[in-house]
Amino acid sequence: MKRNYKLKSIKSILENFVDQDKISDGIFNVKIKQAWEKAVEKKILDYTKSIYIKRDVLFIEVSNPILKQEILYSRQKVIDLINDDLGKEIVKKIVLK
Structure with a gap:
């Protein structure tokens, strides 16, 4: 009897595992924090x-109002830097909160 096995790479198995909502949200939040830093x-x-992402919106809580303004002025630059770091x-x- 011959068995047909489809060989999958570890990468594809892990990607399927990570694509589950709860796991991918947690991993993305860690990656987002690293990209923010x-x-x-x-x-x-x-x-x-605090910093977290929900859907495609990045929520950031900053305790200094002056720095909030600085982030607001450079918002698009920060978005571009984070997306470049994440690769997509x-x-x-x-x-901002």
């Missing part, structure tokens, strides 16, 4: 309370 200056990082367009909008 690369995209902004240390002074902004020090005042960042994930963030389309930033909401």
Whole structure:
């Protein structure tokens, strides 16, 4: 009796596993935080309370109102830097709290 096995790469198996909603959301939030750390200056990082993504919107809580304004002025640049770091367009909008 001959068995037909389809060989799958570990990469494709892991991608299918990661595509599950809860797992991919958690992994994307970790990747988003890492990309945020690369995209902004240390002074902004020090005042960042929380950061997470929901759908294609990046929610950022910053405790310093002056730095909030600085982020607002450079919003598109930050979006571009984060998306470049992630390798695809994930963030389309930033909401500051």
